Amino acid sequence: MTAQIIDGKALAEELRQSFKARVEALAAKGHRPGLVVILVGEDPASEVYVRNKVNGCLAIGMHSEKIVYSKDVDQQVVLDKIAELNADENIHGILVQLPLPRHFDEEKVLEAIAVDKDVDGFHAENVGALAQGNPRFIPCTPYGVMKMFEKGNVDLTGQEAVVIGRSNIVGKPMALLLINAGATVTVCNSRTRDLKFHTRRADILVAAVGKPKFVTGDMIKPGAVVIDVGINRLQDGPDAGKLCGDVDFASCLETAGQITPVPGGVGPMTITMLLANTIEAAERKAGR
Ligand code: NAP
Numbered sequence: 042m043t044a045q046i047i048d049g050k051a052l053a054e055e056l057r058q059s060f061k062a063r064v065e066a067l068a069a070k071g072h073r074p075g076l077v078v079i080l081v082g083e084d085p086a087s088e089v090y091v092r093n094k095v096n097g098c099l100a101i102g103m104h105s106e107k108i109v110y111s112k113d114v115d116q117q118v119v120l121d122k123i124a125e126l127n128a129d130e131n132i133h134g135i136l137v138q139l140p141l142p143r144h145f146d147e148e149k150v151l152e153a154i155a156v157d158k159d160v161d162g163f164h165a166e167n168v169g170a171l172a173q174g175n176p177r178f179i180p181c182t183p184y185g186v187m188k189m190f191e192k193g194n195v196d197l198t199g200q201e202a203v204v205i206g207r208s209n210i211v212g213k214p215m216a217l218l219l220i221n222a223g224a225t226v227t228v229c230n231s232r233t234r235d236l237k238f239h240t241r242r243a244d245i246l247v248a249a250v251g252k253p254k255f256v257t258g259d260m261i262k263p264g265a266v267v268i269d270v271g272i273n274r275l276q277d278g279p280d281a282g283k284l285c286g287d288v289d290f291a292s293c294l295e296t297a298g299q300i301t302p303v304p305g306g307v308g309p310m311t312i313t314m315l316l317a318n319t320i321e322a323a324e325r326k327a328g329r
Pocket of ligand 1 (some may be wrong): 166182206207208210212232236243250251252271272282
């Protein structure tokens with residue numbers, strides 16, 4: 042049987058449409074949700090992500106702006122700007138695009154963002170709140186994945202969930218969300234012995250590895266829900282230049298129960314949940 046495809050693009054669009062009324066209600070009360078994205082350096086991929094974030098906000102009536110610094114800017118300049126934005130009544134979300142140049146102390150920069158404006162959810166205090174099962178902001182990519190489970194009517198309780206990848210951005214918060222949802226969670230990394238042993242018993246498999254077509258059909262359990270977080274640009278072959286995920290979609294399609302495509306899967310959900318977090322921040326500020 043062919044797997045059901047979880048269409049992230051359609052779900053993202055549905056959610057974004059539903060956000061418009063919330064944005065307008067806030068704007069009518071003088072609290073138009075506002076997001077500032079800070080970009081340091083000229084990384085082309087980061088520039089695309091930042092543009093999409095800003096445009097995603099503007100398209101649903103939010104305020105958004107980007108602040109761009111050259112790659113050799115002094116860290117203190119960025120910290121001062123964050124302090125200014127923390128105090129700005131019109132800004133509800135502040136996001137620093139990662140990765141930062143080498144001379145930056147990433148942790149220090151992320152910790153400088155006010156916890157109630159940390160819409161990426163990367164501040165240590167917000168990570169702690171998530172770990173305790175009482176999140177203030179859920180990191181956008183795993184948050185998007187949870188919405189996809191919801192849309193696909195996936196009951197996570199008691200399920201064997203395997204996450205490949207343990208990054209602070211995806212793997213770890215994903216694992217915490219699955220734990221909070223009552224799944225039995227295994228987190229794999231590059232040192233995991235016999236990865237296939239784990240993936241083959243997963244009812245829910247989340248791949249956040251950063252390696253094109255890494256998960257193949259023989260690695261998954263029949264009927265599994267397979268979530269592909271990866272975004273990789275193919276370097277060579279006939280599809281050079283095209284995007285592909287961490288999952289070999291073609292070989293998993295026949296075995297999986299549900300699967301997300303790349304592009305059009307988790308990617309569009311990430312920015313959507315950034316909008317959701319910023320609206321949520323503005324609603325809290327407005328006292329609902
Ligand atoms: P990352 O920081 O590079 O982490 C990759 C993880 O994969 C690491 O924990 C690494 O293990 C693990 N890994 C690498 N090789 C492995 C192997 N052979 N077996 C098992 N585990 C292995 O990457 P990330 O930031 O989490 O991103 C992962 C992917 O998601 C990338 O393709 C990225 O572009 C994509 N992404 C997509 C979105 C979206 O919006 N859809 C958002 C963020 C990221 P170690 O820790 O042992 O090194």
